[in-house]
Amino acid sequence: MNQHDQRLGRHIPDPVRAQNRKAIVDCLRRRGAAARIELSEQIGISPATVTIITSELLEDGVIREEPAAPDRNEAARGRPRTRLELNPDAGYAVGIKISMHQAAVSLTDLSGDILGAETIPVRANRDAPEWIADICVQQVQKIIADSAIDPALVLGVGIGIPGYVEYPSGLVRWAPVFSERDVPFKEIVEQRSGFRTFIDNDANMTALAEKWFGVGRTFPTVLVVTVEHGVGMGLVVNEKLYRGAHGFGAEFGHTKIVVGGALCRCGQRGCIEAYASDYAIAREANILGPSVDTDDPIALQNRMRQLIRQADDGDEAVISIFERAGTMLGTGIANLVDILDPPVVVLSGARAQSARAFFSSLRDAMEANSLLGADQTVDLRIDSGGDEVWARGAAALVLEETLI
Ligand SMILES: [Zn+2]
Known part of the structure; x- marks a missing residue:
């Protein structure tokens, strides 16, 4: 097999080489630096193939050698093992x-x-x-x-x-x-x-x-839900972003949580976004006054900051608005958990630092409505990295x- 690979060298058909390049880059992304032999063991391709592909990647500047401190056994053999890593300055x-x-x-x-x-x-x-x-x-x-x-x-x-x-x-x-x-x-x-x-x-x-730089380095499958002006979702399954048949996947904000419910800005009714997004929360808070134009993004942003403060200060009417929004979103996420059974859910977006009432009701609704047993937990994480x-x-x- 090794000789076969070596003989084929750069004549390995392109799809196979592309697949091997991807596997090596993916492995270095997840693990950080690794020696060639470790890459071979981790990925399950021959050492000879690893040598060929990593030479190409080194030549292209995609990866670089990181001379590691030799361990005692290697020092005894006088041959420190060179580790490879992704080259941050390759582009x-x-x-x-x-x-x-x-x-x-x-x-x-x-x-x-x-x-x-x-x-x-x-x-x-x-x-x-x-x-x-x-x-x-x-x-x-x-x-x-x-x-x-x-x-x-x-x-x-x-x-x-x-x-x-x-x-x-x-x-x-x-x-x-x-x-x-x-x-x-x-x-x-x-x-x-x-x-x-x-x-x-x-x-x-x-x-x-998340896949390249966050929790996806540990978990091959990650469900991300974003909450800000709208509600969004991204899904990585076994290291691959799921985009569906038409490239639209995976849409979540406009799935329906209440049949014939609140009007959504997409023109339909009952979407999760019509209950859990910023404009939905501000729209309901308009009843309490002062009323703001929820189509004005700056006014909406200022109003959300004010409402989060009021809720965290104990204003019960405002708390009830955040609780309802959190319950709706938590119920929607519970549906996703039942369908997908992800090991981790990441909540991301500008409102990852939202009112405490929002998160506690979201977590409660997610746990109460999903079919997972008491000993089967989903790791719910908050990513508040903002624009980064x-x-x-x-x-x-x-x-x-x-x-x-
Ligand atoms: Zn909608």
């Missing part, structure tokens, strides 16, 4: 996260460390997609110039956007940030920036961030598409 990724009130632009290296970041105010639903693309690309150019990196080393641009994004065509079928449907945003940014561009639903991007999560998600998206 850079640009991230763009479009939200209702801002576009966050970032530049990261391949370990997800942020080299530069800027946010630009946008008026969701009012500014044209081309205008948003123009100001984002200007910021991209500025950050690259400020960081003094070689633009030729930028592997690509990763964009996260809330809504229905058709992957990989990059067509935004519907997004609350655009007033029009079917926006070819990937193409618009690609033409303006000159970089390879990838666009995905923002929750999918968060799930990729998006930047890492964008880096992960670019890595997935260009590195392996």
